[in-house]
C-alpha cells in the first residue's frame with residue numbers, strides 16, 4: 001500500500017533538534033521523572049516505517065512503540081474505524097450498556113488464538129491488566145494460590161505483575177512488598193545455558209524445582225512468554241514450551257501464554273505459541289491487537305473463563321468501543337495484507353545480515369528471534385560477559401543517524417528489532433545499514449577497551 005508520509009530517512013537537524021529540546025525542558029517541569037523515554041525526540045506524525053519528529057526529521061522506526069504498531073501508527077483503515085466509532089459513541093461501559101464491537105472482537109479472538117476448543121474472552125486496557133486477570137481466573141478456577149513465572153520474564157508494572165516480572169531495576173526496585181505465592185523458575189536460554197541442554201531437559205529442570213519447592217497440586221498457573229520480550233528476546237530451546245504445557249495439563253495447572261509482545265503476527269504467525277504447536281489454556285494479548293489504541297484481552301478455554309462468578313471480571317474502560325473498532329480494523333488489515341507473511345519476509349531480509357555480521361564482529365554474542373522480533377546480544381569480545389554500555393552506545397549511534405532502535409535484556413545488552421510489519425523493504429534495508437554501521441562503530445570501541 002502507499003503511505004502518507006515519504007518512506008525515507010532524512011535529518012534536517014542534529015538529534016534532538018531545538019523543538020525536541022524545548023519540549024524536554026517543559027516536560028521536566030511537569031512530567032514525573034520516574035516516567036522515562038528511550039529517545040529524547042518528540043513525535044509529530046508517524047506512518048508506515050517513519051516517525052516524523054517536531055523538528056522535521058524523518059526517523060526510521062524499528063521499535064513500533066514497543067511492538068504495538070504492526071500495521072503502522074496511522075493506518076487509514078484503523079484511523080477511519082476510530083473516527084467513525086468516536087462519532088457514534090466513545091463509551092457506554094460494556095458492564096452497563098453493552099455493544100456489538102466487544103462481541104465481534106471476542107469472535108475474532110476465538111478464531112485466531114491457537115486451538116479449536118470452545119473459548120471465551122474478556123477485554124481490558126493494558127497488557128498488565130490482561131495478565132492480572134488471567135491469574136485471577138486461574139486462581140479462582142483451581143482454588144490454588146501458587147503461580148510459576150520464569151527468570152527473565154516481563155509481565156508488567158502493577159503489583160501482581162511486578163511480582164511476576166524478573167528484573168528488579170527499574171521495574172521493581174523500591175516498589176515492594178509484592179504479592180505472595182509467586183515462584184520463579186529457570187528459563188531455557190540457549191545462548192547462556194550449558195551447551196547442548198535441550199528444551200526437554202530445561203523443562204525437566206524447572207518441573208523438578210516446581211514439584212520439590214511448591215508441589216504440583218498447589219500450583220494454579222504457569223505463565224510464560226513464548227519468546228521473552230523485555231528479558232532479551234529469548235527463544236527457548238525447541239521442546240521447552242510443549243513439555244511445560246504437557247506437565248501443566250497433567251497436573252490441572254492452567255498454562256498461560258503471555259503473548260502481549262509476541263502476538264498479532266509479530267513473529268510470523270498470529271501467535272508465537274503456534275511455532276511449537278502449543279495450545280495454551282489462556283492467552284494474554286495487548287500491544288499489536290488494536291493498531292496503537294489501548295486494548296488488551298484474555299482468551300481461554302470456555303470452562304475456565306465461564307467458571308468465574310458473574311461480575312468477577314471487568315473494569316470501566318475494558319473493551320472500550322473505540323479500541324474495539326480499532327482492533328477489528330487492525331485484524332482485518334493483518335489478514336488482508338497477510339502481515340504474518342510480511343513478518344516472515346522481514347526475518348528473511350534481516351536475520352541473514354545479522355548472522356553474517358555476527359561472524360565478523362566480536363561484540364555480537366548471539367543473534368536470535370522470529371519474524372519481525374529479532375535481536376542481537378552484545379558481549380565483551382572474547383567471552384559472553386554482557387556489554388550493556390555497548391547496546392546503549394549502538395542505539396544512540398543509530399538514533400544520531402536517524403533510526404529508532406530499542407534495547408532490552410535482563411543485562412541490558414540486547415539490541416532488538418521490532419519494525420512495523422508494513423515497513424517497506426527499502427526502508428528496512430536502510431535501517432539495517434545504519435544498525436550495521438552502529439554495530440561496527442561499537443565493535444571498534446569494544447575491542448579497544450579490552
Ligand code: PLZ
Nearest residue numbers: 126127128154155156225229258260261
Ligand atoms: N507482558 C510480555 O511485553 C509490556 C513494557 C515497557 P502493558 N512490555 C513493554 C515498559 O517498560 O513498561 C508487556 C509485555 C509482556 C506484559 C506486558 C505489559 O503490558 O500494556 O505495558 O501493561
